[in-house]
Amino acid sequence: MNQFLIVLRFYVTDSFQMLIGDMLGVHKTMVCRILDEVTAAIASLSQKYVHCPATTDERHRTMQQFCVVSGIPGVLGAINGTHVAIQSPGGDDADIYWNRKGYFSVNVQLVCDHTGDMTGVVARWPGSIHDSTIFDHSHSRAQLETSV
Numbered sequence: 824m825n826q827f828l829i830v831l832r833f834y835v836t837d838s839f840q841m842l843i844g845d846m847l848g849v850h851k852t853m854v855c856r857i858l859d860e861v862t863a864a865i866a867s868l869s870q871k872y873v874h875c876p877a878t879t880d881e882r883h884r885t886m887q888q889f890c891v892v893s894g895i896p897g898v899l900g901a902i903n904g905t906h907v908a909i910q911s912p913g914g915d916d917a918d919i920y921w922n923r924k925g926y927f928s929v930n931v932q933l934v935c936d937h938t939g940d941m942t943g944v945v946a947r948w949p950g951s952i953h954d955s956t957i958f959d960h961s962h963s964r965a966q967l968e969t970s971v
Contacts, residue, residue, distance in 0.1 A: 825847075826857045826860070826861055827861060829843060829847060829849065829854060829857050829858075829861075830857060830858055830861040830862065830865075832846075832847070833854070833858060839910065840854040840855055840858070841854075869944065872940075872941065873941045873942065873943065873944055874940075874942060875900075875934070875942040875943055875962075875963060875966055876899065876936075876942070877966070882899060885899055885900075885936055885937065886898060886899055888936075888937045888938075889936070889937040891937075892937045893937070898937075899967070900934045900935060900936055900942050900943070900963070901934065901935050901936075902932065902933070902934045902943075902958070902963070903932070903933060904930055904931065904932045904933075904954035904957060905930075905931050905933070906922050906924060906926075906928035906929070906930055906931075906950055907928055907929045907930075907931050907946075908926055908927065908928050909927050909928055909929055909950075910927065911927050912927070916949075918951070919949040919950075919951045919952075920949045920950050920951065921950060921951060922950030922951055923951075926950075927950060928949075928950030929946060929947070929948065929949065929950060930948045930949065930950050930952050930954065930957060931944070931945065931946040931948075932944070932945040932946075932948075932954065932957045932958060932961060932963075934963050942963070943961065943962060943963040945957055945960075945961050945962075945963075
């Protein structure tokens with residue numbers, strides 16, 4: 824539980840690992856290890872919790888439910904990108920993580936259904952990359968193109 828709370832504190836506060844460690848009495852190296860392990864464990868759950876409607880029936884049902892909630896027909900999901908702040912990664916490629924808002928980040932794309940459940944996540948692009956590029960290379964786009 825303590826490890827999970829350390830990770831949540833890091834995610835939410837956008838703080839440095841050393842500050843999190845000092846605040847909670849844990850060495851920076853340990854915070855780094857905990858972040859790696861817990862983040863990997865959370866990511867491994869994506870197959871169970873992130874589900875895009877795969878069949879024609881699932882897609883039609885989702886579109887109907889979106890229409891009931893929003894009044895807009897034909898909507899399969901809501902999509903948005905957000906910048907998650909990071910420390911400068913350093914090195915020759917650090918500048919690609921500098922975003923248009925003026926800080927280092929990873930640009931994360933999320934897709935959700937009418938209930939807010941995630942149907943797609945992409946969290947691997949540097950902050951300078953435009954949302955449309957992320958979508959162009961996403962699994963969500965590939966699924967939409969093959970389902971038409």
